[in-house]
Amino acid sequence: MCGIVAAAAGSNIVPILVEGLKKLEYRGYDSAGLAVTGAAQIERVRSVGRVAELEAAAAGTASPTGIAHTRWATHGVPSERNAHPHISGSIAVVHNGIIENYESLREELSAQGYVFTSDTDTETIAHLVEALLKDEPDLFRAVQRACRRLVGAYGIAVIDQRQPGKVVVAREGSPLLLGLGADGNYAASDASALLQVTRNMVYLENGDIAELTVSGVRIERLDGTPVERPVHVSQLSAAAVELGNFRHYMQKEIFEQPEALANTLEIVGGSRSIQPGIFGAEAGSLLQDVDHILILACGTSAHSGMTARYWLEAVAGVPCTVEIASEYRYRCSVANPRQLIVAISQSGETADTLAALRHAKSLGQLKTLAICNVPESAIVRESALRFITRAGPEIGVASTKAFTTQLAALFLLTLVVAKVRGRLDAAQESAYIDQLRHLPVAVNKVLTLESEIEGWARRFADKQHALFLGRGRHYPIALEGALKLKEISYIHAEAYPAGELKHGPLALVDASMPVISVAPNDELLEKLKSNLQEVRARGGELYVFADADSEIPASEGVHMLRLPEHYGLLSPILHVIPLQLLSYHAALVKGTDVDKPRNLAKSVTVE
Numbered sequence: 011m012c013g014i015v016a017a018a019a020g021s022n023i024v025p026i027l028v029e030g031l032k033k034l035e036y037r038g039y040d041s042a043g044l045a046v047t048g049a050a051q052i053e054r055v056r057s058v059g060r061v062a063e064l065e066a067a068a069a070g071t072a073s074p075t076g077i078a079h080t081r082w083a084t085h086g087v088p089s090e091r092n093a094h095p096h097i098s099g100s101i102a103v104v105h106n107g108i109i110e111n112y113e114s115l116r117e118e119l120s121a122q123g124y125v126f127t128s129d130t131d132t133e134t135i136a137h138l139v140e141a142l143l144k145d146e147p148d149l150f151r152a153v154q155r156a157c158r159r160l161v162g163a164y165g166i167a168v169i170d171q172r173q174p175g176k177v178v179v180a181r182e183g184s185p186l187l188l189g190l191g192a193d194g195n196y197a198a199s200d201a202s203a204l205l206q207v208t209r210n211m212v213y214l215e216n217g218d219i220a221e222l223t224v225s226g227v228r229i230e231r232l233d234g235t236p237v238e239r240p241v242h243v244s245q246l247s248a249a250a251v252e253l254g255n256f257r258h259y260m261q262k263e264i265f266e267q268p269e270a271l272a273n274t275l276e277i278v279g280g281s282r283s284i285q286p287g288i289f290g291a292e293a294g295s296l297l298q299d300v301d302h303i304l305i306l307a308c309g310t311s312a313h314s315g316m317t318a319r320y321w322l323e324a325v326a327g328v329p330c331t332v333e334i335a336s337e338y339r340y341r342c343s344v345a346n347p348r349q350l351i352v353a354i355s356q357s358g359e360t361a362d363t364l365a366a367l368r369h370a371k372s373l374g375q376l377k378t379l380a381i382c383n384v385p386e387s388a389i390v391r392e393s394a395l396r397f398i399t400r401a402g403p404e405i406g407v408a409s410t411k412a413f414t415t416q417l418a419a420l421f422l423l424t425l426v427v428a429k430v431r432g433r434l435d436a437a438q439e440s441a442y443i444d445q446l447r448h449l450p451v452a453v454n455k456v457l458t459l460e461s462e463i464e465g466w467a468r469r470f471a472d473k474q475h476a477l478f479l480g481r482g483r484h485y486p487i488a489l490e491g492a493l494k495l496k497e498i499s500y501i502h503a504e505a506y507p508a509g510e511l512k513h514g515p516l517a518l519v520d521a522s523m524p525v526i527s528v529a530p531n532d533e534l535l536e537k538l539k540s541n542l543q544e545v546r547a548r549g550g551e552l553y554v555f556a557d558a559d560s561e562i563p564a565s566e567g568v569h570m571l572r573l574p575e576h577y578g579l580l581s582p583i584l585h586v587i588p589l590q591l592l593s594y595h596a597a598l599v600k601g602t603d604v605d606k607p608r609n610l611a612k613s614v615t616v617e
């Protein structure tokens with residue numbers, strides 16, 4: 011979603027702000043802006059579109075103190091007028107999140123004579139701080155007082171032309187961290203923006219407010235109590251966020267999957283057995299009397315949960331439900347303190363998933379587990395147990411390597427729960443571990459199919475609609491394939507369990523509707539083959555992803571691609587990869603912005 015970078019340093023920080031925004035651009039990108047303290051007044055540059063345009067527009071701007079922002083519109087259309095920073099008098103503000111009481115604040119401030127020039131909720135913060143500065147000349151104190159009036163979620167950064175050399179930041183709900191550098195101090199909504207200047211990061215807690223100057227930082231709570239927060243040395247690799255030889259981050263991330271899986275599974279080490287402790291020290295006791303698993307997630311993460319449900323019920327024998335987080339959080343549900351709540355999230359900051367986790371806990375369900383790619387994220391911090399996928403930073407909005415590493419983590423969970431319930435003997439456990447260890451190699455082999463998949467993508471990039479079919483544990487993979495295609499190529503795609511075809515979607519099938527089928531050689535293959543014949547009988551063109559040993563012959567209107575290995579229960583992890591490649595290449599043919607698809611954001615930190 012939106013991104014913030016701020017700096018108070020000893021020399022010109024504009025290039026640092028711009029470089030930081032480039033690293034955050036993937037989170038939100040319909041407009042961008044920066045403001046610095048200038049010779050006589052605040053200097054502000056804003057532009058609609060990419061950070062590169064802002065960079066060109068800011069070429070003549072220089073200052074040691076400033077704030078910057080990339081915006082993903084919530085209140086008000088994407089436009090220069092609505093782009094951050096917002097200014098009131100001598101101060102400028104950037105903001106992530108949503109201020110829920112902005113309408114009443116806006117009325118109050120309008121009555122005091124403040125004129126609003128944008129449609130944003132953020133502008134109320136700028137005027138509010140400006141108004142408070144009349145009684146309280148210290149910027150830090152004025153922002154502190156302003157924050158006490160705000161209802162909602164925010165991460166903000168503020169500068170004042172009359173108090174140069176100082177940036178004040180605050181957070182409630184939206185991520186914000188400080189970077190302690192040699193030549194100054196910095197703040198950002200994501201560590202990747204600050205790796206260019208420092209690895210020493212201080213994560214702010216909700217309700218923290220901090221002042222940065224060239225020589226130091228100080229942090230207080232909103233009530234004025236001083237606090238110290240620990241300094242973390244970030245382990246993020248700067249190279250992990252570089253594009254390297256790839257054309258797009260999505261392509262890079264698809265090809266990083268063998269390594270991401272290997273890193274994620276490293277926790278198993280050379281062992282022949284898996285211990286509950288990989289989910290946290292208390293996992294053994296906490297999982298002991300679990301009688302149900304409720305998985306909460308959004309988007310692609312929800313699809314990994316749906317896949318895991320097949321594993322958890324079949325292997326661990328534990329009933330499992332998967333619910334979209336935004337539904338669960340507002341539904342009257344029956345609480346069960348013995349159920350394990352699993353929140354799955356790449357970012358660990360998705361507002362709906364976090365709210366669903368909190369809601370589950372508020373109902374007395376305290377057995378919680380986060381499966382997440384960001385160790386310091388809110389969802390991890392607020393869960394009793396955790397498993398950190400080691401996919402590395404995922405920049406492409408369409409999730410790929412986070413998904414397959416989530417699946418690996420969820421399979422480990424399945425084995426642990428099965429073990430705790432006495433449903434896994436040593437021989438089975440050892441066989442599953444072997445399969446997991448071989449996964450990176452198996453994924454590598456699937457990636458060699460890229461050029462054939464590219465050929466397929468060219469054939470249907472001009473289509474308006476596509477239908478994805480799968481059965482059993484590959485039905486969620488069909489859903490994920492359809493989501494990927496929609497997200498980045500804008501082709502309307504739907505996924506159905508193949509058995510449901512005749513109950514509606516078959517009416518849509520004709521020669522102009524490509525039907526993509528996930529067809530591994532599993533116990534449902536024969537059933538699936540009948541469904542595929544139903545499609546052929548209506549003239550539908552079939553694109554089938556089978557296994558080396560699936561007995562489906564290619565014929566007229568039936569295009570076949572065979573994955574090199576048959577992978578049993580873990581086959582969803584392999585079968586999603588050609589679907590990722592298919593949507594990537596369809597998007598390339600269509601010329602869409604693959605890494606930053608229109609209207610979407612990487613990390614959705616607002617409702």
Ligand code: G6P
Nearest residue numbers: 308309310311355356357360409
């Ligand atoms: C956004 C992203 C998706 C992602 C979803 C959930 O919609 O565009 O790729 O799957 O959020 O994100 P999370 O970080 O919670 O996995």
